[in-house]
Amino acid sequence: MTDWLPLLGFFAACFATAASGAIFTPGAWYEGLKKPWWRPPNWLFGPAWGVLFCMIAVAGWLVWRQAGFGLAMGLYALQLVLNFLWSAFFFGMKRPDYALYDLIALWFAILACIIVFAPISPWGMALMIPYIAWVTFAGWLNYVMLQLNGPRPA
Numbered sequence: 823m824t825d826w827l828p829l830l831g832f833f834a835a836c837f838a839t840a841a842s843g844a845i846f847t848p849g850a851w852y853e854g855l856k857k858p859w860w861r862p863p864n865w866l867f868g869p870a871w872g873v874l875f876c877m878i879a880v881a882g883w884l885v886w887r888q889a890g891f892g893l894a895m896g897l898y899a900l901q902l903v904l905n906f907l908w909s910a911f912f913f914g915m916k917r918p919d920y921a922l923y924d925l926i927a928l929w930f931a932i933l934a935c936i937i938v939f940a941p942i943s944p945w946g947m948a949l950m951i952p953y954i955a956w957v958t959f960a961g962w963l964n965y966v967m968l969q970l971n972g973p974r975p976a
Contacts, residue, residue, distance in 0.1 A: 839875070839903075839906045851975075857967060874956055893938060894938045912964070922965055929957050
């Protein structure tokens with residue numbers, strides 16, 4: 823039981839990160855932006871991130887069980903912070919340019935997690951692969967929306 827209890831902490835950290843989407847909501851501003859035709863429907867983002875955050879939580883927990891606190895958990899915390907900041911930049915500040923810079927940093931933080939996690943927990947590493955794939959897609963979407971609307975869309 824004591825081995826499973828910290829898993830709740832990892833879920834709490836991930837869902838605290840996910841709360842940025844509830845704090846900084848898309849709203850009318852986002853609806854007014856030009857978007858590429860291939861953008862997924864709004865309803866898909868919540869479930870997709872829900873599944874990803876569950877996977878991220880389990881990945882962190884698996885690595886923590888093997889390595890404790892150290893470089894791997896530092897990188898893990900960094901990617902959570904960068905993930906939280908994206909919504910603040912894109913929806914809160916209405917700055918797709920800042921959000922894109924953040925997303926690039928997030929992508930590298932996730933990649934660093936994958937590299938560091940691999941020798942510690944192959945399952946932990948594998949659970950991060952869909953995350954980096956989704957962030958790659960989100961980065962492309964962010965980039966295209968920046969091109970369509972500029973850095974400070976009204």
